[in-house]
Amino acid sequence: MDRSEIEAKLVDLLVDELGLERDDITMEAKFEEDLDVDSLGVVELLMALEDNFDVKIPDEEAEKITTVGEAAELVSQKLNG
Amino acid sequence: MSETQERVALVTGGSRGIGRAVAELLAVRGHHVAVNYVSNQDAAEEVVAAIEGVGGIATAVQADVGDEAAVAGLVENVESTLGPVAVLINNAGITRDDLILRMKPDAWDQVIATNLRSVYLCSKAVMRGMLRARWGRIVSLSSVAGVYGNAGQANYSAAKAGIIGLTKALSKEVGSRGITVNAVAPGFIATDMTAALGEAAADAVVDKITLGRLGSPQEVAAAVGYLASDDASYITGQTIVVDGGLTL
Numbered sequence: 001m002d003r004s005e006i007e008a009k010l011v012d013l014l015v016d017e018l019g020l021e022r023d024d025i026t027m028e029a030k031f032e033e034d035l036d037v038d039s040l041g042v043v044e045l046l047m048a049l050e051d052n053f054d055v056k057i058p059d060e061e062a063e064k065i066t067t068v069g070e071a072a073e074l075v076s077q078k079l080n081g
Numbered sequence: 082m083s084e085t086q087e088r089v090a091l092v093t094g095g096s097r098g099i100g101r102a103v104a105e106l107l108a109v110r111g112h113h114v115a116v117n118y119v120s121n122q123d124a125a126e127e128v129v130a131a132i133e134g135v136g137g138i139a140t141a142v143q144a145d146v147g148d149e150a151a152v153a154g155l156v157e158n159v160e161s162t163l164g165p166v167a168v169l170i171n172n173a174g175i176t177r178d179d180l181i182l183r184m185k186p187d188a189w190d191q192v193i194a195t196n197l198r199s200v201y202l203c204s205k206a207v208m209r210g211m212l213r214a215r216w217g218r219i220v221s222l223s224s225v226a227g228v229y230g231n232a233g234q235a236n237y238s239a240a241k242a243g244i245i246g247l248t249k250a251l252s253k254e255v256g257s258r259g260i261t262v263n264a265v266a267p268g269f270i271a272t273d274m275t276a277a278l279g280e281a282a283a284d285a286v287v288d289k290i291t292l293g294r295l296g297s298p299q300e301v302a303a304a305v306g307y308l309a310s311d312d313a314s315y316i317t318g319q320t321i322v323v324d325g326g327l328t329l
């Protein structure tokens with residue numbers, strides 16, 4: 001899966017699972033500050049990433065994610081090494 | 082509450098006493114019940130047989146709920162055999178009573194691990210499933226010892242008070258996701274735990290109980306079962322005292 005496919009699927013997940021507005025989502029957007037996702041919402045997003053991309057994200061790595069782009073980058077690393 | 086519901090319930094320490102009564106009540110409700118125990122396999126199998134005898138579904142699962150790896154294994158096992166846990170009853174508990182002057186660190190640590198650490202470990206282990214479902218019920222057994230303190234039970238009182246704080250904090254963390262977290266604080270209930278104290282101790286307490294008798298496991302289970310039901314959907318972070326008026 002290339003980076004643009006990952007990003008597109010991630011945006012779909014943010015809309016479907018967290019109920020975000022598609023237009024608000026940029027790769028630079030910060031989950032808590034810009035998108036109003038609470039810390040539990042970030043945990044739920046990571047669970048959705050694990051389920052939908054079939055990857056395992058350890059808590060230590062999950063804690064570092066603050067922006068949409070960082071989430072895409074982490075998934076990309078997990079999928080493509 | 083007449084409809085049966087095929088939810089998965091995990092009752093820690095479901096092999097005897099209050100846990101057994103809760104397991105049987107939830108099974109009658111149509112829940113598929115995992116009956117956890119630590120050493121008493123025969124008792125756990127007996128509970129499973131009693132539930133199956135009335136047409137319910139249950140399975141016995143061994144695990145020390147104070148142990149992180151054991152709890153992870155317990156929840157994995159239950160999720161793969163029955164499905165994600167929708168109802169968690171943190172009931173397993175022990176006492177190791179002593180005056181604090183004589184209390185060994187081991188008695189402190191064991192009581193905290195089995196009564197309090199277990200609640201943290203089990204709640205954490207089932208949380209992903211509840212978040213996915215956007216529905217969940219967690220009910221933990223505290224005690225009047227945790228509300229008022231009992232001489233000779235500093236370890237147990239600390240653990241049971243800890244459950245009340247944990248319950249309030251966790252209820253705030255997950256409330257927005259349809260998950261409620263509550264506790265029940267029993268007074269003096271007729272189980273193996275209190276039988277160990279002897280008849281003289283029981284008689285002395287009965288004098289102080291407004292209703293004039295010990296409670297039964299079923300009377301505690303009724304409160305636990307209510308908090309675990311759809312009917313209790315607007316109650317969270319609370320501790321319901323079920324003590325026959327002992328602490329009035």
Ligand SMILES: NC(=O)c1ccc[n+]([C@@H]2O[C@H](COP(=O)([O-])OP(=O)(O)OC[C@H]3O[C@@H](n4cnc5c(N)ncnc54)[C@H](OP(=O)(O)O)[C@@H]3O)[C@@H](O)[C@H]2O)c1
Pocket residue numbers: 093094095096097098099100117118119120121122124144145146147171172173174175195222223224225266267268269270271272273274275
């Ligand atoms: N009885 C009362 O008057 C009273 C009052 C206030 C609060 N409570 C609380 O209510 C709960 C139930 O009490 P009870 O009187 O029904 O107790 P009980 O009759 O002594 O039964 C204790 C249950 O906990 C299980 N257990 C103990 N240590 C465990 C561990 N490390 N891992 C997994 N399971 C473990 C036992 O399993 P095994 O059968 O394998 O040993 C048993 O099923 C406890 O949390 C207790 O503190 C009781």
